[in-house]
């Protein structure tokens with residue numbers, strides 16, 4: 001039995017999910033949401049007749065706060081936390097993560113994400129690409145899937161995939177969109193990761209933002225793949241034309257709002273997308289990506 005639990009981040013429904021799987025060895029969570037919504041999640045667990053103490057295994061797609069912020073709370077209650085090798089050091093010692101997030105969010109840090117504390121090392125289990133964890137009656141396989149973040153896993157069991165952020169954000173009646181965030185956005189890796197998920201041919205794909213994908217998974221992945229490519233080129237062309245970040249930010253926000261509406265999102269859902277995946281982050285992510293990976297493509301003086 002799989003349950004989509006709504007963390008109701010900042011009081012908004014349908015933005016950040018934790019996905020729960022019932023097993024013979026207690027409850028498994030895929031991502032926990034931020035620490036600020038731990039009590040909401042505990043309430044959601046009670047509605048399916050579990051408690052936070054019943055969570056024995058937490059599989060993290062990556063360590064961004066909206067996915068892993070509450071992991072330490074579950075570790076405190078005895079859960080094992082599974083994570084990519086490059087995510088583990090930041091769970092065990094979150095000082096650097098807190099410092100960089102505080103630079104980004106300032107005084108809003110606690111309101112947005114809550115408190116952060118270390119996960120004791122003995123509660124962390126590092127998973128390499130293709131490692132399998134047996135949680136009877138399931139075998140959960142970690143698959144390294146960089147692109148959104150370098151330290152990202154998706155998880156595969158039976159014919160299900162928990163897709164993390166690399167599998168896209170899809171809210172309400174809207175289309176799948178790729179959350180471009182700094183500092184590790186990598187377009188080529190992202191496309192390879194989508195291909196890896198496609199090759200698993202899952203019947204069901206679960207997203208942290210938000211829940212079970214409706215309709216065929218390949219159609220979702222194709223639409224996501226197309227947006228990763230097109231959005232990255234949108235940025236390349238503007239950087240080439242000499243636009244700076246303050247110019248690109250409102251232009252990109254307008255570009256995607258228009259696209260979401262055209263694809264069937266309501267006004268409210270368009271706002272939800274902005275909450276789940278702020279458009280300003282895409283601008284700095286894409287600028288950094290192009291300058292770092294393909295500076296030769298940014299020259300406007302090219303003749304070809």
Ligand SMILES: [Zn+2]
Pocket residue numbers: 062064067148149165181
């Ligand atoms: Zn993320």
